Amino acid sequence: MDTLNILYLVGAVLIFASIMASTLSARLGVPLLLLFLIVGMLAGEQGILGIEFSQYALANFVGQAALACILLDGGLRTSFKSFRVGLKPAITLATWGVLVTVMVLGVFVTWLLDVDWRFGLLMAAIVGSTDAAAVFSLLRNGGVKLNDRVQATLELESGANDPLAILLVTGLIALNVDPDGQKVFGFLVLLLQQLSFGLGMGLLFGYFLSRLLPKVHLAEGMYAILILSAGLAVFAATNLIGGSGFLAVYLTGVLIGNHKVRSTEHVMRVMDSFAWLSQAVLFVVLGLLVTPSNVLNVWHYSVAIALFMIFVARPIAVYTSVKPFKFKDREIGFISWVGLRGAVPITLAILPVMAGIDNAFMLFDIAFGVVVLSLILQGTTIPTMANLFKVRIPTNKDPKEEHEVWVSDKASITLYEFEAKSGAFAIGRHPMGISKGINPDEISVFALVRNQQIVVVDDNTKLKFGDSVWYAMRGNHASKIAKIFNDTTLDRKAIDDFYGDWLLSPSVKLGDLPFFYRNYGVDIGKNTQNVKTAQKNMWEQTVAEYVKSHLGTAPVSGDTVVISDEWSLVIKEVDDKGKLRTIGLKYQDQTATA
Numbered sequence: 001m002d003t004l005n006i007l008y009l010v011g012a013v014l015i016f017a018s019i020m021a022s023t024l025s026a027r028l029g030v031p032l033l034l035l036f037l038i039v040g041m042l043a044g045e046q047g048i049l050g051i052e053f054s055q056y057a058l059a060n061f062v063g064q065a066a067l068a069c070i071l072l073d074g075g076l077r078t079s080f081k082s083f084r085v086g087l088k089p090a091i092t093l094a095t096w097g098v099l100v101t102v103m104v105l106g107v108f109v110t111w112l113l114d115v116d117w118r119f120g121l122l123m124a125a126i127v128g129s130t131d132a133a134a135v136f137s138l139l140r141n142g143g144v145k146l147n148d149r150v151q152a153t154l155e156l157e158s159g160a161n162d163p164l165a166i167l168l169v170t171g172l173i174a175l176n177v178d179p180d181g182q183k184v185f186g187f188l189v190l191l192l193q194q195l196s197f198g199l200g201m202g203l204l205f206g207y208f209l210s211r212l213l214p215k216v217h218l219a220e221g222m223y224a225i226l227i228l229s230a231g232l233a234v235f236a237a238t239n240l241i242g243g244s245g246f247l248a249v250y251l252t253g254v255l256i257g258n259h260k261v262r263s264t265e266h267v268m269r270v271m272d273s274f275a276w277l278s279q280a281v282l283f284v285v286l287g288l289l290v291t292p293s294n295v296l297n298v299w300h301y302s303v304a305i306a307l308f309m310i311f312v313a314r315p316i317a318v319y320t321s322v323k324p325f326k327f328k329d330r331e332i333g334f335i336s337w338v339g340l341r342g343a344v345p346i347t348l349a350i351l352p353v354m355a356g357i358d359n360a361f362m363l364f365d366i367a368f369g370v371v372v373l374s375l376i377l378q379g380t381t382i383p384t385m386a387n388l389f390k391v392r393i394p395t396n397k398d399p400k401e402e403h404e405v406w407v408s409d410k411a412s413i414t415l416y417e418f419e420a421k422s423g424a425f426a427i428g429r430h431p432m433g434i435s436k437g438i439n440p441d442e443i444s445v446f447a448l449v450r451n452q453q454i455v456v457v458d459d460n461t462k463l464k465f466g467d468s469v470w471y472a473m474r475g476n477h478a479s480k481i482a483k484i485f486n487d488t489t490l491d492r493k494a495i496d497d498f499y500g501d502w503l504l505s506p507s508v509k510l511g512d513l514p515f516f517y518r519n520y521g522v523d524i525g526k527n528t529q530n531v532k533t534a535q536k537n538m539w540e541q542t543v544a545e546y547v548k549s550h551l552g553t554a555p556v557s558g559d560t561v562v563i564s565d566e567w568s569l570v571i572k573e574v575d576d577k578g579k580l581r582t583i584g585l586k587y588q589d590q591t592a593t594a
Contacts, residue, residue: 010051014043018280031379033134033342036280037372040287053288056350063347065232066282067132067162068249072231073275074136074159075253076268081576085554086152089322093153093335094129094161100317101309102128102168108308112301115359118179122172123363126349127309127370129165131342132158132250134375137279138340144383145398147391148556148574150331153322154338162344163194163244169348173355190242197243202251205234209252210259213267223263224270227256262406279343286346286368294365295372302369309370310378314339326552334389338382341374393558394494399482400468415446416478418485420467425484428462431469434484438477446470498558499570500586506544506579513585543569544580554578560586 021035043049053059102124110120135158139151171187209230218226234252235245257264295302315336322332349367352360386392401417420426426434431445448455449468455461463469471481504513538546547569550561555578559571566588573581 010043010049014039014284015277015280018284019276031134031138031375033137033279033283034372034375034379036283037287037375040284041290041292042287043284044288044290044292046292051288053285056289056353059285059289060347060350060354062285063282063343063350066278067343067347068232068235068245069228069278070136070275070282071132071159071162071246071250072228072253073271074132074155075250075255076257076271077136078155078159078254078257080254080258081148082152082156084578085149085556086156089153089325089327090156090160092321092325093157093318095164097157097317097321098128098161098164098168100320101313104316105305105309105313108313109305112304116176118172118176119357119359122169122176122352122357123305123366124313125165125168125172126352126363126367127305127341127345128168129161129344130154130158130339131344132162134158134340134342134379135338138379138382139338144386145393146386147331147393147558149327149554149559150334150391154335158340159250160247162246163198164191165344165348166244166246167191167194169351173352173357176352176357177355193242194244195247197241198238198245198247199251201234201238201241201243202248203255205230205248206252206255210256213256213259213263214261216263218263220266221270223266224274227267228271228274260404260412262408262412265404265406265412282343286343289350290365290368294361295369298362298365299369302366302373305366306370306373306377310337310339310374330389331391334385334391337378337385337389339374340378341371343371345371391558394498398486399478402478413472413474414478416471416473416481418469418471418481420463420465420469421486422465424465424486426463427465430459430461431457431463431471434463435477435480438480439475442474443477443481444472446472499572499584500568502585503572504543504569504583504585506547506581506583507542509540509542510538510546511540543583547571547580547583555580 018036018039021032021039041047043051045052102121105128106117106121106124109115109123110117113120113123135154139146139154167187167190171190209227213223213227216223216226231249231252235249237245238248239245256267315333318336318339319332322335327335345367346364349364352363357363383392399416400419403415404412405415406412418426431448432440432443445457447470448457448461448463449470450464450466455467469485473481541549547555547559547561551559555571555574557571557574561569563569568586568588570584570586571580571582572584575581
């Protein structure tokens with residue numbers, strides 16, 4: 001009994017310490033997942049507690065279950081809008097991109113370690129895919145607003161590339177164990193089976209569960225348990241029939257999350273806790289499993305492989321995967337950089353150990369080192385690199401918080417919190433008098449919070465700096481209200497610098513704009529064979545038509561179409577169906593930049 005209680009105590013203390021460490025993450029600029037790993041290592045056999053843990057099978061069990069939970073939660077929060085702008089490039093990255101990464105990195109590893117090519121490819125396959133836990137955590141909680149195309153591509157890639165990575169690792173393990181018994185045709189059949197069964201099971205049970213939820217009436221806390229258990233069942237069943245359980249559980253989450261009903265709200269709230277718990281447990285267990293001295297013995301291999309992967313293999317894979325989809329070079333550069341490695345490579349590195357392959361422990365130690373370096377080098381620099389590659393979108397239209405409250409099975413009210421920033425237009429005004437452009441019937445003050453206290457709103461109430469106002473709204477007014485509360489001088493300057501000083505309607509014709517004409521030196525047709533036709537077509541086109549004809553891909557906020565050396569059009573707002581709403585006209589003074 002004492003042993004059991006000691007296990008409970010140690011496990012609880014480790015999870016508690018991991019969660020408390022999260023308070024240091026933002027202050028130190030260190031990825032939270034790395035802190036979870038450090039907590040596990042400190043508790044391990046060469047750490048403070050000296051816990052000897054070498055149960056690779058148990059770690060694999062925990063890893064598979066935790067990753068399934070994380071992917072289910074990631075799917076629940078993936079909007080169909082992401083598929084519109086990121087599906088095709090993400091699928092290409094998750095297939096061709098993984099293969100290119102493994103092939104290029106495999107050649108380097110084979111040379112570096114001076115090993116058989118099968119062993120080199122196995123090492124490359126283990127670290128060849130990006131990690132959903134790391135990508136979801138750092139992109140969604142990193143405080144950086146990215147270009148929608150880039151964010152959607154990265155998130156969908158991380159959710160979809162595990163099947164091929166797992167298949168490559170298992171196939172290469174078999175190739176190392178029994179080189180003569182493996183055939184290319186059999187490998188391709190297995191890949192097709194994994195993808196097709198995973199896709200089919202995910203779509204089938206995702207549709208079934210999304211339709212089941214509205215018809216089941218449970219206590220609020222039970223909905224998430226129902227979905228989690230169903231998701232794990234889909235994961236396990238798909239694996240049993242030879243499909244990709246990871247792909248199936250991710251798609252199941254996507255279909256459930258995009259079918260908004262009353263029960264979905266409860267699922268989202270509780271699943272967020274399950275996902276964080278899964279990440280904490282997973283990384284702490286993996287930290288316990290590793291022996292730091294062994295990792296240090298091969299640190300030079302880890303550094304060389306990580307650097308080659310980040311600066312050579314990943315960029316080649318990304319460029320060849322997404323360039324056909326008209327991605328800009330700066331977008332390709334950022335996607336290449338955010339090829340985060342996390343729990344998946346470490347979990348995959350357990351498989352060769354369990355299979356008894358020679359030097360498998362070296363593979364595990366190198367993979368662990370690569371993951372740590374990836375989290376440090378790539379995970380800590382996402383905001384910096386987003387600015388460097390110009391994929392960060394300045395915005396002042398996001399509320400501080402929002403909560404959807406379902407008042408019946410088919411009707412909901414969304415509560416939005418807005419905080420009055422310094423210099424905001426809302427300061428000095430009544431909470432209901434901040435915008436005359438919104439029908440009073442569609443907005444109502446739910447609560448005004450000042451100095452942590454609720455203030456009763458009367459006719460004489462005026463907003464002050466730091467006030468938080470909760471509004472209940474019908475209609476799409478949140479972005480308009482957010483601008484009123486957030487629109488400080490600094491915000492306006494950053495937004496004007498990015499989008500330009502003038503905002504245009506997409507339906508206005510270029511020829512009707514007073515800002516420039518063909519005789520103002522705008523060389524419209526210099527890159528075309530028929531200048532007169534090009535000029536005529538351009539001036540007759542609307543702004544939206546001109547942008548779409550030159551963009552070549554689904555438009556997202558932040559996309560830029562150059563008109564001349566001085567003038568460019570910058571997309572500011574796009575609705576959920578991909579229709580352009582607002583476009584900025586930006587002027588670059590050539591004399592100022594000369």
